[in-house]
Amino acid sequence: MKQDIVVPKLRTDESKAVLAAWLKDVGETVEAGEALYEIETDKVVNQIEATKTGVLEAVFVEEGDDVAPGQRVAVIESSEK
């Protein structure tokens, strides 16, 4: 089933977050617990782990784009429920 990848809430204030890098290419498999993309905030670079195993089907955000919590940035096709 398709699984939306949504930016988690990393920060509580108004500071911005940037999707710094995709660590997988479209078509590649990502395992649950493996880092899928990086979000840079003012303080650190967060490596966001996939919570389900699946194939990265599409990404909707380019590296360097600003992102907000709750924003859908990708979709994976996962056999997990």
Added chain:
Amino acid sequence: MLKKPDWLKVSFNEDEVADVADLIIDLELNTVCSEAACPNRGECFSAKTATFMVMGQYCTRDCRFCNVTSTKPEALDPDEPERVAKAAATLGLEHVVVTQVTRDDLADGGAGHMAETIEALRKHNPTATIEVLVSDYRGDERAIDKVIAAKPDVYAHNVEMPRALSKTVRPDADYDRSLAVLDYVKRTAPSILTKTGFMLGLGESDEEIGELLDDLAKVKVDIVTIGQYLQPTKRHAELKRYVTPDEFETYRQIALAKGIGFVVSTPLVRSSYKAAEAVAAVRQRDLSPTL
């Protein structure tokens, strides 16, 4: 913005942090982890630990390095100590860290509320060790005595930075007063471990760091944490440099050579990061002769 070095990459797994995050919300509690946008939140929440922040979300002081909001604070919640104690029990914490916002609006700075929190934690978590990270209570010894009387295992108060920077970045606090607080606690209750922390990257010189470590050794602090300052937003104090892990190790060695018993010094160290391990290590080394 300075380019972030590789050692400032952290992992974040939303599923693993969810249990702790949901419990905190359910029990209407605050954590400094979230309020200060701590970079270790993913790691600590995944390991089912958190640092509770009591007495509200709002601080009466406006330090230029800190992400906690400074505004008129809320009234104290008399049920909060019980809720913190329950959350600690639910999480099965063996070492509980509680911090507070500075409450200069209260006569005792919130010391009584902190003492009640320690007592509630003891009742619900009889085998857990308890660490409090508190304000300077404006140097009021009667307020400090209230917290001491509740017998936390660790009494922490952060000096945050060397003397010269303190005047501009921490204008409502006072470097000498912070040292006096640590000195008073150690002299009054030698069996309580004292702990302090400071940040690097605000523009301090090696001489200033040396003086700070000398001052901490003089007041016989048991545990010192040294971590990288990370600028929360552009309106906060400017980040001047990223200190390398090797440099952090050098400062740790300098601190140990000056006679400080236990020092944790790496870029992502925060005052309560791996606090349980620090306390266990200090006790194992039997550095506190009265324990």
